[in-house]
Amino acid sequence: MYNHVWKKYLPVIRILMKKSTEGGQVLDLNRIDFEKTGTARKAGYKFTIHFNEGKISNVISGSALGRHLATIMQEDEGVRKLLAENNYSIELNTRFQLIIKNVAAEESKPLQKKNKTGG
Secondary structure, three states: OOHHHHHHHHHHHHHHHHHHHHOOEEEEOOHHHHHOOOOHHHHOOOEEEEEEOOEEOOOOOOOHHHHHHHHHHHHOHHHHHHHHHOOEEEEEOOOOEEEEEEOOOOOOOOOEEEOOOOO
């Protein structure tokens, strides 16, 4: 359902994953992309995915939005390589900001914000 939307953002997500060694990264997403696609409003648009050693280490079954992102990320060869090399926390908040953290990087570094990618 949301796969095509996440595929649109995947190249930027991959870049931000690489940059997350410098500190957490924030990507502002286009709310309309998600609202016109599905029914997540009922369940909410928030989720957190923890990747450890390339695998999801928390339960995301309650969020179709999160499950679809995790699937798209694990299908991408470049992202799979990054996931194998580092542990990540990927969070979507209610302001449609995707927050990407490399958990090994220093937590005290400020978030870097990126603007919306089209829309």
